[in-house]
Amino acid sequence: MEIRRLNPEDAVLYKALRLEALQNHPEAFGSDYEAEKDRPVDRYATRFQSEQAATFGAFHEAQLVGVVTVVCSELDKMRHRANLFAMYVTPSIRKQQVGQQLVQEALRALEERPWIEQVHLSVVRTNEAAKALYRSLGFESYAIEPRALKIDDTYHDEELMWYRF
Structure with missing residues (x-):
């Protein structure tokens, strides 16, 4: 298993895995399949060049099988914080500690x-x-955000977590 930061050349693979994630687990993401399916691949490629964000991918046999993104705050008062987003591991590779890596x-x-x-x-x-x-x-x-997401008529609460260096 190779874990590395994604670069613009990985954008096509990323988009495919992202759409899989949004279809398989719509309750786990703020975005949705319909909002992203027609998004240009270049948008992901540009995002992978950001100094404020980094997306890491897990590759198994040249296939992208897992991803996670971290975003650092640009605001001076929040510069000490980062956020972890968009964590996903494809079902066929779960329970192999890919998410942990x-x-x-x-x-x-x-x-x-x-x-x-x-x-x-x-x-x-x-x-x-x-x-x-x-x-x-x-x-x-540290908290529960009730009804954080709404899909059709179903609400999903989110648990807020933090890690301190």
């Missing part, structure tokens, strides 16, 4: 920015596997 790589990258003191994330409250993963890496829960 992705988050660990993202945290290592953030450690290179000594001004980053903490990392925040939100996870749908019913996703016990993801919450267990984050807790195993040192994230702690």
Whole structure:
């Protein structure tokens, strides 16, 4: 398994995995399949060049099988914070610690920015596997955001977690 930061050349693979994630687990993401299916690949490629964000990918046999993104705040008063977003591992490769490796790589990258003191994330409250993963890496829960997402007539609460360096 190769874990590395994605670059613009990975945009096509990323988009395909992102759309898979949005179809398989719409409750886990703020965006949705309809909003992203027609998004140009160049938009992802540009995002991969950002100094404020980094997306890490897990590759198995040249296929992108997992991703996670970290975004650092640009605001002076929030410069000490980063956010972890868009975590996804394709079902066929789950339970092989790919998610753990992705988050660990993202945290290592953030450690290179000594001004980053903490990392925040939100996870749908019913996703016990993801919450267990984050807790195993040192994230702690600090709040529940009720009805954070609404899909059709169903609401989903999100658990807010943070990690302190």
